[in-house]
Amino acid sequence: MWCCATGFPRAASVPPAPAGSVVLVRSVDRGGSPVHAAAPQATAPRAAAPQEVLADRFARGEIDEEEYTRCLRVLHTTPGGT
Template sequence: MSGWGYALMTVSMVLFWALIILGVIALVRYLARGDRSGEQAAAPQATPEQVLAERFARGEIDEQEYHRRLAVLHDRSRPLLKP
């Protein structure tokens, strides 16, 4: 074999092991990601009151608007208006 044969053999061996290592890393990451998706699906959703409180805390609505909307949320006997 000439010098090119040894060089090609070395490069192909490095590429082979690099592909094997990358495949193992990809497999581990894929399996780890599958475990996290179940935890995210079980997370409770925010109630309307919590969403309203977050908007007030961020400054999207003022105190008067916050209290008005909170009263509407707590007033269950009020009939719904049809659009």
């Protein structure tokens, strides 16, 4: 069976559309996957720096000033304490 609009053979499994109907066609890109807008990339939450965690604990009252300064000193002398 031939398609009258394009002149190409019609797929055997697709019946002709009734007169006056609208046919929707799904377009695909060259890779064969459906064309769609790219979803925004979600970014992972940034891990807090050790000093930020320490400052937050001090601000919440979980540790006192003496412990805060002691831990801060340790962070500044420890590799990776940034």
